[in-house]
Amino acid sequence: MSEYVKALFQAYYRQAPVDALVPKDIAKREFGFVIPGKKGMIRHQAFLEPKDYKGFLVQNTPVHAYHSATLYNSPWKDRMDLKDYTGCDLIFDIDCDHINTPCKKDHDTWTCKECSKQGTGKVPEKCPKCGGNKFDDRTWLCDSCLDKAKMETRKLIDNFLTRDFGLPLDAMAIYFSGQRGYHVHLERDDFRKMSTDARREMADYITSTGLSLASIGFLGKATTNIMGFTIKDPGWAGQISRGLFDLIEMLSAGKASTSIKERELELLKANKDRLKKRLLEHDTNWSFAGIGPGIWNHIIEGIVEDVRCDIDVPVTIDIHRLIRAPATLHGKTGLVNCKLTRDQLDPFDPFTDAVVFKGNAEKIKMLADVPRFRIEDKTYGPYKKDDIDTVAIGAAVFLMCKNMCEVLK
Numbered sequence: 001m002s003e004y005v006k007a008l009f010q011a012y013y014r015q016a017p018v019d020a021l022v023p024k025d026i027a028k029r030e031f032g033f034v035i036p037g038k039k040g041m042i043r044h045q046a047f048l049e050p051k052d053y054k055g056f057l058v059q060n061t062p063v064h065a066y067h068s069a070t071l072y073n074s075p076w077k078d079r080m081d082l083k084d085y086t087g088c089d090l091i092f093d094i095d096c097d098h099i100n101t102p103c104k105k106d107h108d109t110w111t112c113k114e115c116s117k118q119g120t121g122k123v124p125e126k127c128p129k130c131g132g133n134k135f136d137d138r139t140w141l142c143d144s145c146l147d148k149a150k151m152e153t154r155k156l157i158d159n160f161l162t163r164d165f166g167l168p169l170d171a172m173a174i175y176f177s178g179q180r181g182y183h184v185h186l187e188r189d190d191f192r193k194m195s196t197d198a199r200r201e202m203a204d205y206i207t208s209t210g211l212s213l214a215s216i217g218f219l220g221k222a223t224t225n226i227m228g229f230t231i232k233d234p235g236w237a238g239q240i241s242r243g244l245f246d247l248i249e250m251l252s253a254g255k256a257s258t259s260i261k262e263r264e265l266e267l268l269k270a271n272k273d274r275l276k277k278r279l280l281e282h283d284t285n286w287s288f289a290g291i292g293p294g295i296w297n298h299i300i301e302g303i304v305e306d307v308r309c310d311i312d313v314p315v316t317i318d319i320h321r322l323i324r325a326p327a328t329l330h331g332k333t334g335l336v337n338c339k340l341t342r343d344q345l346d347p348f349d350p351f352t353d354a355v356v357f358k359g360n361a362e363k364i365k366m367l368a369d370v371p372r373f374r375i376e377d378k379t380y381g382p383y384k385k386d387d388i389d390t391v392a393i394g395a396a397v398f399l400m401c402k403n404m405c406e407v408l409k
């Protein structure tokens with residue numbers, strides 16, 4: 001971390017209100033920090049008093065600050081079995097890394113560590129050339145990627161946590177991570193007591209893992225009427241019906257974005273009025289000329305793909321994970337982790353609302369090729385290595401956090 005960024009981070013922590021920085025039940029949490037000039041992550045830190053924690057942040061200006069979702073009686077002990085587990089917040093993580101967006105082909109690249117094969121877009125699970133699974137990736141933040149992450153977060157909160165699980169909004173704390181996504185924390189005692197298996201079951205439901213159409217009542221036999229669902233049905237039956245209803249509406253408006261094949265969409269379009277009526281009037285008969293059980297299965301698969309929510313499952317089921325601390329700065333962007341209400345989520349603009357350092361033009365020189373990016377209402381780049389430009393301080397910090405520019409004196 002450059003001295004320039006370090007001084008800014010320190011000034012931020014000095015003026016940050018303690019209440020915003022401190023997580024609930026601070027004394028029971030383990031903290032971890034990446035600190036400039038120190039190797040790796042400093043683990044097993046604990047703070048009994050909020051002011052000591054703030055003092056630590058001011059003094060050490062961490063590049064990254066994390067705390068455990070887990071609560072322990074002895075969070076400072078350096079062995080997990082000695083910490084004395086008492087519970088763990090239920091966390092949902094939605095991260096651009098896990099979401100496929102078409103723009104990734106334009107701004108993300110990866111290189112296989114085994115055979116040096118390079119590619120663009122989302123990092124593959126296995127190298128297509130040598131089968132290796134270790135990559136150097138260069139990812140970028142863009143508006144469409146973060147919009148998609150926000151859309152998934154809305155889906156998680158509105159369609160799953162609120163509607164299907166019946167959880168009140170005031171049980172959820174929503175955060176912009178400071179970089180590539182959003183987190184939803186549930187910190188009530190009943191969530192904290194959930195077992196790993198219970199967490200996995202919830203994650204499986206939300207991601208549609210192991211969903212069986214027969215088990216939720218879909219009857220698709222060529223010899224009888226095809227029995228589907230209606231929009232008032234609970235659980236995945238209702239999710240699929242509402243997804244189908246929305247799809248028909250979008251088809252009528254001529255702007256459907258879905259993985260379902262054109263030929264199958266045409267069949268839905270041809271039957272759209274009768275189908276909508278049945279979905280609304282709780283008539284489960286899905287028999288229509290030309291749409292046999294096989295085609296329905298394809299269509300439903302496509303709808304499930306659109307409706308399911310792309311959470312990062314290991315974050316939800318792992319009860320010993322460190323998560324980014326509230327209102328701390330992200331060392332790869334200089335953006336601040338923001339706590340949001342559900343109402344604040346919709347208009348939230350990470351590239352404006354999470355920018356801490358504003359004003360002050362800085363003359364900078366690029367240390368690498370820089371893709372186009374936006375800070376507040378100004379778009380910068382793309383730049384070539386060695387280009388020089390005068391930019392707002394937020395843009396300079398953003399690039400400096402990525403080691404992509406230096407400030408010229």
Ligand SMILES: [Zn+2]
Pocket residue numbers: 112113114115116117127128129130131132
């Ligand atoms: Zn390879």
Ligand SMILES: [Zn+2]
Pocket residue numbers: 101103104107141142143144145146
């Ligand atoms: Zn993108």
